Amino acid sequence: MSGSHQGTFEALRAQLQEAATTFADGPDALEGILLGLVDDVDRAVREPLEIFPVCHHSPASALAMARRLREKQPKVVYLELCEDMAPLLTELRNCRLPVAVQAFATEIDGFPADWSPLSVVAPITEASAEYQAIAYALDTPGVELVLVDRSSDHVFQWDARGKQADPPGTDEEPSETPPVEEESGLHGDAVGVEIGDLRPRFAELEEHLLRHGRVRHWSEWWHQYVELPLGDSDHDTYRQAMFLIGSLFRRLAPGDPHRLRVDEDRERHMWTRMREHLAATGADPADCLYVCGAFHAASRVEEFGVDGTDTFEIGPRTATAWQHGLIPSSHAAIEAQFGLEAGSVSIAATVWAKNLRRTRVEPYRLEGQAGAKKPKARKTAPAPVTDAEPADMLTGFLRRPPVLDGLDEAELLGWSVDIVRAARRNGYLASTADAIAVFETSILLAGMRERARPTPYDFMDAAVTCIEKDSVPGRRDVRRLVEIMMGGDRIGQVGYDALPPLARDVHDRLAALELRLEQRGVQRALLDIASRPELERCSDVLWMLRYLLPHGAARPIMGERKLGERPIQESWDLALGTHQRALIELGYEGVSIEQVLEQRLRRRAYDIQATAATVLETVEDATLYLRSRRLADELGARALEVLAAERTVDGAPEVLRRVRRLLAYYRTGEPVLPSWIESFVKAGYAHYCTLLPTAFTDEEAGVRHVAAMLGFLFGMESLALSLGCDRTQLELAVAQSHPQDPSRTALLWAAQTRLGGLTRAELRARCDDLLANPMVVPAYPRYLSGFLHALEPVPALTDFVVEAVSNAFGRLPDHVLLPWLPSLITTLRKDGAELAPLLIREAGRIFPGRLTELDSWTPPWRAQPAPPAALTADGPDTGRGDALLAAHPATCDALADLLGCPGGWAAPQGSGHPAGALLDRHPESVRALEALLAGR
Known part of the structure; x- marks a missing residue:
């Protein structure tokens, strides 16, 4: 130097x-x-290229920027913002601020898979210096705006250098716990990139500043000791003071090598890009303005300045496909993401508006922004470029005592009255006396903190002290009421023209609902599809949005969507304006919601953790929402692959439930079954037969899962046998099963009864033995649990389960029955809640309907039916069955033809006709028929 x-x-x-x-x-x-x-x-x-240091969301920076732009009229504006976000800035004129410029990627290449999706946001408010620069450059002819910061891809590349195994982060300060307010999540888990990250990284320094400044948090310190002094300063004083603050925080930052490297690489990147642009365009540095955070303005890297070295090489981007767009933001979202005090951004917006009225500075606004007209251009001559030495403004600024603003009693009194009015509307017992107390306490607190004029933070403390007392009667406390009164949590909105094609398509397709979908809040939509068939297409869109968007964006109040059913009337609660960010991010994944839904279904089906039940669910969703036979067949083939690779039965209940539903749909709505579901039933029959013996003894497999396996085997048996499966495989699997658990033993008995290996009489005898054995009685509820689950594969045992429960209550004495009665109730409630209705209906059919009939009632399992008449050779009149057959000979003729024995009717032993001979050889058939007729 x-x-x-x-x-x-x-x-x-x-x-x-x-x-x-x-x-x-x-x-x-x-x-x-x-x-x-x-x-x-x-x-x-x-530096010949003028550097303009800023602090993000600082009214003083925005005011100084507006002044300087009108004075200097630069031809090139270099802005510290991700260079790949430049095409999105023109769309800001179609939005209502605050919004955030976003880069989003779901299909990543070059980063760890668990980082997906990647998201980078840069929030923009009207009270920010970068918005003033953007508005000036976009609406001023002949001005070029150049973004010079690292790309969104490099944000994660540079982070991965220091944190290979950790989740993605940024080089910015970590955020504090976000508020509970819904709007604080508008940015989601996105990485925040902002201009002017100006906060001490040295914890002891920040604590020292807060303690000696007599403030509670950093936002209040900045407002009191930087915003107010710099709000009325000239351009040179503002620049030098911000350079000094940035240099101080940088030199006192802790020595984190990774973070220091990222900071310096960002500065090298920006200066390299600026020199490249100057060399390519031949622009004069005196006609340029470099807008960056004060932390990066005081840089000591060798690449600093237009005369710096060109030794920094910018690496290539990865193959990740990035999507860019605008998403709504809010003051609360900005505060939550960047660790600012709640309400600080709202207070900054209030100070910005007040500064504009006080100084009469005309800010820059994009033409059409929030309905504002383009301001009239001022004929301001550019500041002359001279070679004069820069004056030392810091010495006088640091020596000058602070200017104490006088008390604005009208403003403070208005605040006091407004907060009392708001408190009363929210349930507080506030009065005029409280307004006076808040007024005087605000002045007292400002005096104790050596302030001539109460700040909004002093007023907030005074309001909490005087009004809130010890309870909060409503949903909002006094601190939140003050934030709302000071400007509230302004929430931005992305205009229709700035939405991605998918979001615009959704709005167009739902136009028939005649609702303002861009409006925040919940709106009720009524769809009378029977009288207006065109609304069925709106219904399809709403059901897909319900599947894709977060809960609450589209919520059905009346109506449901089931396989094979068509909607008639529906009612919806829609909040698409509130969930605009989620809808916009869908647009990054495809050009239509059908495409996005198909991609997500495929992604879920082909996930490495997918189960057969999960894939079957995607098949059902593809049929239900997309009505796509092609996609359903593809996902069905995937379900077959996953089922063949499974070695557990955890998903058997869900597989059974979904296969039954899909089979019912295809049988009623399709001429033939799809080939994939036939193959699935065939493979599932063999698969569950193979796993059945192991599942009966596996401790990790519950009785519900084993029952679901049997339900699949017995329920799909007819279809599986028609497709070529062998029933012997199931019989062998049951024969090889030897459970020890009582519930599984009962389940095995039920399966044996279903296969014919165990008669009802034998099953009844085994249950009687259990009740007669005092050692087994305590475990009897577990046997009942097994019988209850057996109703899934063997529903014909419903009457037997009622009999088993009735016998227990009828035979056991009270001193035995009462101890395990709670266990029985909890077992039935826990394991058989969905099967209990079967028992209730069967019990209602068996038991008498009146109490007076109970004494003379005999359980049907104890009633002894009269022995049927024996079949003799005396002719057709010896039994009711013979008489019936003689009266209707066509039945026997049809049976004979079916068995390959043609011929006319003859008496059983009259002419030796094959049908009569058949009855002679099998008299049990006639007896069974007689017993059936006798029961009726």
Whole structure:
């Protein structure tokens, strides 16, 4: 640095050397820091390409930016923002601020798979310096806006260098716990990139500033000691003060190598891009303006300045496909993501509006922005470019005592009255006396904190002290009421023209509902599809949105969608405006909701963790929402592959339930079954037969899962046998099963009864033995649990289960029955809640309907039916069956033809006719028929 350069801030250097000698017992202890601060400011001020340091969402920065743009009228504006976000900035004119520019990627290539989806957002508010620069550049002819910060891809590339195994993050400060408000989640889990991340990274420094500044948090300190002093300062003073603050925070930052490297690489990247642009366009640096955060303005990298070195190489981007768009933002979302105090951004917006009224500075607004007209252009001559030495404005600024604004009693009184009015509307017992108390307490707190004028934070503390007391009667506390009164949580909105094609398509297809879908809040939509068939297409869209969007975006109140059914009337609660961000992010995945839904179904079906039940669910969803036979067949083939690879039976109940539903749908709605479901039934029959013996003894497989396997085998048996399966395989599987658990033993008995290996009489005898054995009686509820689950595969046992429960209550004494009665009830409730209705209906059919009939009632399992008449050779009159057959000979003729024995009717032993001979050889058939007729 030359001697003339040394003289610019010589007075300030001497002052800091004297301070170092006084407070550190010698000039060497603090010289490296204090004099380094001056060197950083001097270097930044002397740069030919004017650097404009800012702090994000700072009204003072926005005001200074608006002033400087009108004075300098630069031809090129370099902005610290991800360079790949440039095409989105023109769409800001179609939105209502605050919004966030977003880069989004779901299909990643080059990053860990568990990082997906990747999302980067840059929130923009009207009270921010970068918006003033964007509005000026886009609406001023001949001005070029160049984004020079790293791309969204490099945000994660550089993060991966230091955190290979950790989740993705940023080089910004970690956020605090977000508020409970819904709007705080508008950015989701996106990585935040902002201009002017100006906050101490040295915890002890921030604590020191807060303690000596007599404030509670950083936002309040910045408002009191930076915003207010710089709000009325001139351009040179503002720049040098911001350079000094950025240099201070940078030099006192902790020595995190990864974070320091990211900071310096960002600065190298930005200066490299600016020099490339200057060389390519031949622009004069004096006609350019570089807008960046004050932290990066005081940079010491070798690439700094238009005369810096060109040694930094910008690496290539990965193959990740990035999508870009605008999403709605809010003050609460910005505060939650960047660790700001709740309400600070709303207060900044209020201060911005007040500064504009006070200074009469005309800000820049994009034409058409929020309905505002383009301001009239002012004929302001550009500031002359001179070679004069920059003046030292810092020395006088630091020595000058703070200007104490007088008390604005009208403003403070208005605040006090408004907060009392808001408190009363929210259930507080506030009165005029409370308004006076808030007014006086605000002045008292400001005086205790050495402030001549109460700040919004002083007023907030006073309101909480005087009104809230010890309880909150409503949903909002006083602090939240003050935030709302100061401007509230403004929520942005992305206009129709700035939406991605998918979101616009959704709005167009739902236009028949005649609702303002862009409006926030819940709206009721009534669809009378019977009288207006065109609304069925709206119904299809709403059901797909319900599947794709978060809960609450589209919620059905009346109506449901089932396989094989058509809608008649539906009622919906829609909140698409509230969930606009989620709808926009769908547009990053495809051009239509059908395409996005198909991609998600495929992704879920082909996931490495997918089960057969999961894939069957995607088949059902593809049929239900997309009505796509092609996709359903593809996913069905995938379900067959997954089932063949499974070695557990955990998903058997869900598989059974969904296969039954799909079979019922295809049998009623299709001429033939799809080939995939036939193959699935065939493979499932063999698969569950193979796993059945192991499942009966596996401790991890519950009785419900084993019952579902048997339900699949018995329920699909007829179809499986028609497709070529062998019933012997099932019989062998049951024969090889040897469970020890009582519930599974009962389930096995039921399966044996279903296969014919165990008669009802034998099953009844085994249950009688259980009740007669005192050692087994405590476990009898577990046997009943097994019988209850057996109703899934063997529903014909419903009457037997009622009999088994009735016998227990009828035979066991009270001292045995009462101890295990709670266990029986809990077992039935836990394991058989969905099967209990079967028992209730059967019990209602068997038991008498009146109490007076109970004494003379005999259970049907104890009633002894009269023995049927024996079949003799005396002719057709010896039994009712013979008489019936003689009266209707066509039945026997048809049976004979079916068995390959043609011929006319003859008496059983009259002419030796084959039908009569058949009855002679099998008299049990006639007896069974007689017994059936006798029962009726």
